[in-house]
Amino acid sequence: MAFHTLAVADVERLCDDAVAVRFVVPDGLRDAFTFRPGRYLTLRTVRDGVEERRSYSICAPAGASPRVGVRRVTGGLFSEWLVDRLAPGDELDVAPPAGGFTPDIAPGSHHGMIAAGSGITPVLSIAASVLAAHPDTQVTLIYANRRTDTVMFAEELADLKNAHGPRLQLVHVLSREPTAAEIVGGRLDGDRLRRLLVALVDVPDVDQWWLCGPHGMTTGARAVLLEHGVSPDRVHRELFYVDEPPPELVRAEPVVEGATSEVTVVLDGRVTTLTLPRGEPILDSAQAVRGDLPFACKGGVCGTCRAKLTHGEVAMRRNFALEDDELAAGFVLTCQSRPTTDAVTVDFDS
Numbered sequence: 001m002a003f004h005t006l007a008v009a010d011v012e013r014l015c016d017d018a019v020a021v022r023f024v025v026p027d028g029l030r031d032a033f034t035f036r037p038g039r040y041l042t043l044r045t046v047r048d049g050v051e052e053r054r055s056y057s058i059c060a061p062a063g064a065s066p067r068v069g070v071r072r073v074t075g076g077l078f079s080e081w082l083v084d085r086l087a088p089g090d091e092l093d094v095a096p097p098a099g100g101f102t103p104d105i106a107p108g109s110h111h112g113m114i115a116a117g118s119g120i121t122p123v124l125s126i127a128a129s130v131l132a133a134h135p136d137t138q139v140t141l142i143y144a145n146r147r148t149d150t151v152m153f154a155e156e157l158a159d160l161k162n163a164h165g166p167r168l169q170l171v172h173v174l175s176r177e178p179t180a181a182e183i184v185g186g187r188l189d190g191d192r193l194r195r196l197l198v199a200l201v202d203v204p205d206v207d208q209w210w211l212c213g214p215h216g217m218t219t220g221a222r223a224v225l226l227e228h229g230v231s232p233d234r235v236h237r238e239l240f241y242v243d244e245p246p247p248e249l250v251r252a253e254p255v256v257e258g259a260t261s262e263v264t265v266v267l268d269g270r271v272t273t274l275t276l277p278r279g280e281p282i283l284d285s286a287q288a289v290r291g292d293l294p295f296a297c298k299g300g301v302c303g304t305c306r307a308k309l310t311h312g313e314v315a316m317r318r319n320f321a322l323e324d325d326e327l328a329a330g331f332v333l334t335c336q337s338r339p340t341t342d343a344v345t346v347d348f349d350s
């Protein structure tokens with residue numbers, strides 16, 4: 001994973017606890033930092049000798065200079081530093097845009113979006129890009145927040161609405177503030193989403209759905225869309241943070257403490273075989289030798305550490321990033337996968 005040092009162009013306050021950070025991209029790096037809407041940047045810093053990485057979604061339309069949205073996470077030193085102390089001219093290590101939460105935008109296509117809280121950041125980028133791509137595209141966006149003063153990008157959303165009129169249907173749902181209509185006042189749970197879809201959205205007309213927010217919200221929204229007959233391959237999800245306990249292991253092999261496996265790692269065509277403990281995630285233990293292995297969250301959320309298991313078996317603890325078709329194809333999250341057979345091969349190039 002290649003990082004480049006970029007200067008901060010500006011830090012714009014979006015609301016009490018969130019900012020948008022725009023970077024200066026020098027001419028020589030323009031191609032590397034050209035992005036598709038919905039992708040994210042990974043930022044890196046070293047504090048007290050410990051390297052930390054975080055991924056933040058780009059919240060700018062395709063073609064603009066990259067800008068990420070950051071909300072302060074309680075106790076999250078990285079986000080606190082970005083939100084409270086970062087200033088124009090500061091420098092940060094930034095990896096080029098990555099991620100698969102990005103649309104192909106056909107003329108006349110209608111994109112539905114459901115976002116909660118800071119989940120708006122990639123959705124804003126997708127919405128602005130969809131509306132700018134062709135004169136006949138449409139966006140329906142349902143955006144859930146607690147109160148008006150916690151709505152990120154409220155002005156930019158209003159500007160988009162003013163610029164595109166009926167091509168953007170924008171529905172704000174507020175859980176802790178009185179609203180003009182009951183249907184948009186309260187938590188965006190399955191019941192409320194069902195009612196909103198029936199009342200306000202021509203669901204069969206929507207070509208693709210883009211969901212971003214906490215795991216519970218996106219899982220519930222996906223289930224409601226499937227109930228409405230939407231095909232699973234037209235529902236795309238991106239998680240921002242995980243507020244729930246990890247799920248059970250997706251494979252049942254017992255982890256043998258103290259034992260080791262021969263783990264072969266393939267990355268950028270270079271093959272390295274290591275003897276690794278079965279009690280540790282492959283990413284953690286292999287990093288001591290292969291410092292170039294890609295990762296960001298180490299929490300099973302971002303998918304940056306994805307690799308294809310081409311030999312052997314692993315036990316994967318948390319998975320909030322891989323979809324069913326990726327699991328069926330043999331992909332695993334190496335930050336969550338412990339080896340369970342004598343020999344394991346993970347291929348990051350697949």
Ligand code: FES
Pocket residue numbers: 294295296297298299300301302303304305306321333334335336
């Ligand atoms: S590093 Fe984010 S899922 Fe593994």
